[in-house]
Amino acid sequence: MNLLGLVGFVLVLVCAGLMLGLSVIRRKSPPVFREIPAYTHLRQAIGRVVEDGSRLHVSLGRAALTTPQSASALAGLILLRRLADLTSASDKPPVATTGDATLVILAQDTLQAASRAAGQSFYDPTTARLTGLTPFSFAAGALPVIRDENVSTNILMGNFGLEAGLLTDASEREEAFTLAASDYLPAQAIMYTSGQDPLIGEELFAAGAYVEAGRMHTASLVVQDILRWLIIIVILGGAALKLAGLV
């Protein structure tokens, strides 16, 4: 194993240790995170879904589980589960759309588990749908869900490309709440322009901590902050050493 690999392995071990430690230690006061308006609005939107019997739509994007982009889709699945729990009192179950076949199976499993946990006797497997396998066929297939199924809240969370603009635009036209996040930079720019509440960068992965999905989510967000500061220090230190002519 080369030096970079060793550094990477140690970094993973340190992160794992920190996450486990922080999730086990009971702090006197829980960590306070900065307010992200998108998540504040999401809580209000969830309340509306339950009150007016409308539907929640979570789109998980197109990342295959065998690719590095799957982390964003997994973050979307975790949010889907939490939201399915929170809206279990609603008349209509949430609907999930994806552009990847492996994600459909996981979305079905997630929604079925939420349905079982809520004590519902019936689960409709078509609430998780594969809408298309290419970027724009996926968007074209998801558009009727946004338009025709009484959806009041659209959450786009996962790996989206340029096609995200069509989805956010459709959601805006229906006057539905839109929370949009992608791990792909051009899609983030599009979502910033066309989405109501876009999430930038790592905010996508903070969903669990902000919707109170558990202590491990809070711990992982704290670890992200610690690592970010470490990276900032390393970058500034490197720049200072370079300026001083030491490297």
Next chain:
Amino acid sequence: MNRILATVVAIAAGILMLVGYFFGHAADGSLNPLGELQLILLNWAVILAAFALFVGVINLLIVHGNKISQRQKGWGYSFILIITLVVTLAIGFLPPQYQEVGLPFVFKAIQLPVEASLIALLTVTLTYASVRLLGRRRNLFSIIFIIFALLILLGTAPLPLLGYLPGLGEFLRPIIAQVLAAGGARGILMGVALGTLTTGLRILFGADRPYGGK
């Protein structure tokens, strides 16, 4: 019991993959037993993903079949989708000499033009969204976003009659694109990488289980 088994298998496979990534190669670069095990697991994942595609197509058929049988809004489009799917599948079963003509025809004559027109639609949608941005979210960042987008556009494309504006294309645009935007993009990507790392670890710990019905 099934849930526990699924969790144990998933966590064990995840840890093997992670450890195999760091320690799966011998000093001469060849795969050691751990690396070979990692490769086997990866191959299994690819086979499972291929089978998932089959399940996904069944899901697509059921969703649109229900739409047609219940005469839901837009059922006509669902009907076209199913007919197209069956025809494309049938072409795939034809002898190779017909497949070589049929399948490229489906993609070049139907799929590509439709997707290209959707991209064109997106151009209009985004222009309209940019105009609405200042009305919807009037803050400093939105103003900066619009100004820089305009500067990049002006620096990239010549204006009618006037041509390229002096200083923009050769001076300002490279600074914005290669210094400011590239720096910001790297910062965002670092954040995404950190998020990816912690999400992966949560799944390895079994704290998040998007499988096995937790």
